[in-house]
Amino acid sequence: MVASKRDELVHEALQIFYREGFHATGMDKLVAETGISKTSMYKHFRTKEDLILATLRLRDEQFRNNFARRVEELADTPLERLKAFFDALGEWFQDDNFKSCMFIKASSEYQDAKHPIHAAAAEHKRLLAHYFEELAKAAGLNDAEGLARRLLILAEGAIVIAHLHGVENVGNDVKAAAVALIDTAC
Amino acid sequence: MVASKRDELVHEALQIFYREGFHATGMDKLVAETGISKTSMYKHFRTKEDLILATLRLRDEQFRNNFARRVEELADTPLERLKAFFDALGEWFQDDNFKSCMFIKASSEYQDAKHPIHAAAAEHKRLLAHYFEELAKAAGLNDAEGLARRLLILAEGAIVIAHLHGVENVGNDVKAAAVALIDTAC
DNA sequence: TACAAGGTGTACTGATCTGTACATGTTGTC
């Protein structure tokens, strides 16, 4: 099955934006690296911003599917899964292609909260917090909502530090901290 | 006392880069907003990158001085000061001009770990971890180094979430999480 | 008065940016 050019473009642009950044990636670079003509790109997306938003939607989908699947592989109960998320996070940091989180970087380049790209990043993180909250509720933990917010803070901090200081320790550190926070809510 | 044009440039460029981003701020915009001529800028700094590095050095100085002072105002013992850092962090989030952390944003725009700007950001965070570690040691806590790394993760995550989701809750959440982690090391 | 240091204004180079115009080629379906 051959994916449509549109899908191909979004998939490839995702990789390039993730690797190189948004402002630093021009449309000409996308043409050069994907082999897709600029005319086609602008047929599918009216602006570069629209293309970026499409890559973020895809990334959100990928990220949450991959993590949900991996967490389900790693553990069976809601409580164990909540903790296992932070193992999966550590595994991600080990990936050779790991370069921080696309949404954190997007919000760094598009800082205005009202900007659609910033808003998409905020929404992605809200969904992640919601995921934590559902697991915490299912595990019968106290203050599931507050715990979810605290775990989100941990996850984001770990991503930033893994990117800045390299992967060493970070996976273990964030897992330990997460377990400590979760245990206080038992 | 009149500061030198060089200092004036670095101070103003810092504000603009912080507010608008690095790639998004052209040298022509700096000329327009500071009133300093481009010729003068390039007399003081060979490249835009050199200017950015100078703003990061200033920011590092400001950040650590301000926080150290505020933390000393808020508490007297090492243990209390370690906790008080997260109160000071919450105060920062309330600042109308708060727009995440300049170093996180710098590492988002300059992703390569070998890039001087990325390296400067990494160093800034290492100094912050060191600050935590010294306080933890002075407080006689267990595993001061590990605790410092976990607290750094918390601080960075809180900054990211305060930027993405707004200030609500974040200050209290991160303080509660930090206290929980610190108390497990007592 | 002379000089040097620092600052200025303007106009420019050559590259790159987003986005468009326009004519052409390919492919699947009726």
Place this chain on the structure above:
DNA sequence: GACAACATGTACAGATCAGTACACCTTGTA
């Protein structure tokens, strides 16, 4: 075979990017 949908190449507009050239002005000091 005809048509529509989708893709292509090329060339361009107009703005902006980092950085430079060059002639001039201001000010403190000797």
